[in-house]
Amino acid sequence: MLINELTVRFGHFTAVDDVTLGVAEGSVTGLVGESGSGKSTLARAVAGLVPYRGSVSGVEAGRIQMVFQDPYSSLNPRMSIGDAIAEGVRGPRRHRDDEVARLLELVSLPAAYATRYPKELSGGQRQRVAIARALAAQPDVLIADEITSALDVSVQGAVLNLIRDLRAELGLTMLFISHNLAVVRYVCDAVAVMRAGRLVEAGPVDDVIGRPEDAYTRSLLDAVPTLART
Known part of the structure; x- marks a missing residue:
């Protein structure tokens, strides 16, 4: 670039x-x-x-994807972690759950966190989610x-x-x-x-x-x- x-x-x-x-x-x-x-x-x-x-x-x-300083403000508090990551996933909708699980694993978070919400996570975990969401778009x-x-x-x-x-x-x-x-x-x-x-x-x-x-x-x-x- x-x-x-x-x-x-x-x-x-x-x-x-x-x-x-x-x-x-x-x-x-x-x-x-x-x-x-x-x-x-x-x-x-x-x-x-x-x-x-x-x-x-x-x-x-x-x-080009960007990860911001404050992970809490960059995540929608009303959206589950899985839905937040799935927004950027390319490809058929039926594959999104598997891709969300893969991305969570990639940033060292359990796939089960897909059903949680930002307020349930620590700051470090939220930043990992923000990174996973950015990577979902394959930048x-x-x-x-x-x-x-x-x-x-x-x-x-x-x-x-x-x-x-x-x-x-x-x-x-x-x-x-x-x-x-x-x-x-x-x-x-x-x-x-x-x-x-x-x-x-x-x-x-x-x-x-x-x-x-x-x-x-x-x-x-x-x-x-x-x-x-x-």
């Missing part, structure tokens, strides 16, 4: 300013920056949720927008391990958004750094974290001492 000269404006405010970024097929590219840097707006533009100027190529329209690109930041620390690692496992098993192409460089290094192959709507640095994750060229990237690393020393 190639994001080319993408710009998002809200009135006179430029949220994303002329960003060009490639996401290699089968890879996980991290997008990092402080709150307000424009990373989530860029992700929403790529997913077709906000209007933009520029282009997104290398992926068909409708083949070419999966966008994960701060998917662990609303979760308890005790379950963040389990969700990150799930992402790594899914990437290995399915060969997913992902744009992974986070403010945490330690998380990005654990999950991603490449990383792009945004500041004030612009891309300031991008490259293989070990290069950007190990030998940052931009002062802003170095300031982000300084906020994570264990990374800054590596």
Whole structure:
């Protein structure tokens, strides 16, 4: 997927300013920056949720799915887990129950959870359901927008391990958004750094974290001492 000269404006405010970024097929590219840097707006533009100027190529329209930060707000509380996942399932309706069961198993949840509702699940379980629902549409690109930041620390690692496992098993192409460089290094192959709507640095994750060229990237690393020393 190639994001080319993408710009998002809200009135006179430029949220994303002329960003060009490639996401290699089968890879996980991290997008990092402080709150307000424009990373989530860029992700929403790529997913077709906000209007933009520029282009997104290398992926068909409708083949990009997004997993949001807060799994509870992204799930309909009146819809069962099975129905929520089945909404995105392609193919004959008679196969949907089997596919829902397969997707739940894929994110390490029992098939019996299909009859439950979001309020009956923990935050980590709801985020797994959100991931399963996104995967139901068989996306070419999966966008994960701060998917662990609303979760308890005790379950963040389990969700990150799930992402790594899914990437290995399915060969997913992902744009992974986070403010945490330690998380990005654990999950991603490449990383792009945004500041004030612009891309300031991008490259293989070990290069950007190990030998940052931009002062802003170095300031982000300084906020994570264990990374800054590596």
